[in-house]
Amino acid sequence: MDVGVLLVFQNWHENLSDGEMFQQEAELGVLAEEYGFDSVWAAEHHFDDYSMCPDNLQLMTYLAAKTSRIKLGTGAVILPWNQPLRVVEKVTMLDHLSGGRVVFGMGRGLAKMEYEGFGVDMNESRQRFDEAAAMIIRGLRDGYVENDGPFYPQPRVQVRPAPNPDYSWDDRIYGVAMSPDSVPAVANLGARMMTFMQYPAEVHAESINKYRDLYRQAHGSEPGPVHTQDFVYCHEDPAEAERIARDYLSKYFLSVVKHYDFAGKHWRETKGYEAYQVGADMIREAGMENAAAGYADTQIWGTPDQILEKFRHRAEVLGPHNPSIAPSFAGLPFDKVRASLKLFGEEVIPELHKMGVTASVPA
Secondary structure, three states: OOEEEEEEEOOOOOOHHHHHHHHHHHHHHOOOOOOOOOOEEEEOOOOOOOOOOOOOHHHHHHHHHOOOOOOOEEOOHHHOOOOOOHHHHHHHHHHHHHOEEEEEEEEEEOOOHHHHHHHHHHHHHHHHHHHHHHHHHHHHHHEEEOOOOOOEEEEEEEEEOOOOOOEEEEOOEEEEEEOOOOHHHHHOOOOOEEEEEEOHHHHHHHHHHHHHHHOOOOOOOOOOEEEEEEEEEEEHHHHHHHHHHHHHHHHHHHHHHHHHOOOOOOOHHHOOOOOOHHHHHHHHHOOOHHHHHHHHOOOOEEHHHHHHHHHHHHHHHOOOEEEEEOOOOOOOOHHHHHHHHHHHHHHHHHHOOOOOOHHHHOO
């Protein structure tokens, strides 16, 4: 079982500037290698203290120079906000600089405020993602980019430096699938599924199994383990672990609702995002406090033994998967973040590696 760290870059710290927060968060990626993690990931977000990593490929270039072993993942590059040819060039260059350690994850984005900031029509997100994703995957594998689609017309150009044929992209391309609309898109691309855990594992198992079925139908082979993402707090004292986790996870949930306007009513009017209206309605009906408590229940926190027990249950319900954890969120002080990350690395990762799930990315 491969185990990753997701860097969120959320500045809910009352005593840190954006620059101070960013530096401390980035160094968690260096510590991740030291503490035994297999991969480090970062999401792309803009314009808000919710998450401040506008170029995760640039961040991974920094981490490539500061590390030697750990895989470098984008979780994810949001394709409708990026020019596909430039994505291929930057990913290829990073792959050379890192010695083939790049794990490329793609997404289509979910926040209305970010789409508006870029002047991109959110109703076009599905078509833009599908067109760009196919271009990028071909470009990474073949070393040239061309396209005659309506959103990204591109005459054929060679990518230089050319991709290194020794660094196969098999098993290194992922797609975020959080909605019924995205699951078949990721499966048809032949990408591995990434998902952020928001509900009990039994609920997520439905979409994960659907992805596996669609992948088999489209490609005639078994997909690799899916990549799951949780917000995690690890502490030796179970009472302290629960107190801290519930406090800061509730705050994080509020930041999610704010950034994505999850309590809003615009989802049913946005093409390709209609399913999110169900979740928005549930939040309003449950009330913010109850919804936040329910979200905290779905995440992974506790003592190392408690966390391992939760992962064993996940393995039983979800089957082959590779977990990634976000240790820093909602202004949790960095001394607590580092202690949690270190304890997880020392006590949890060795046991997760023994669980027998095939690694998601070749070493």
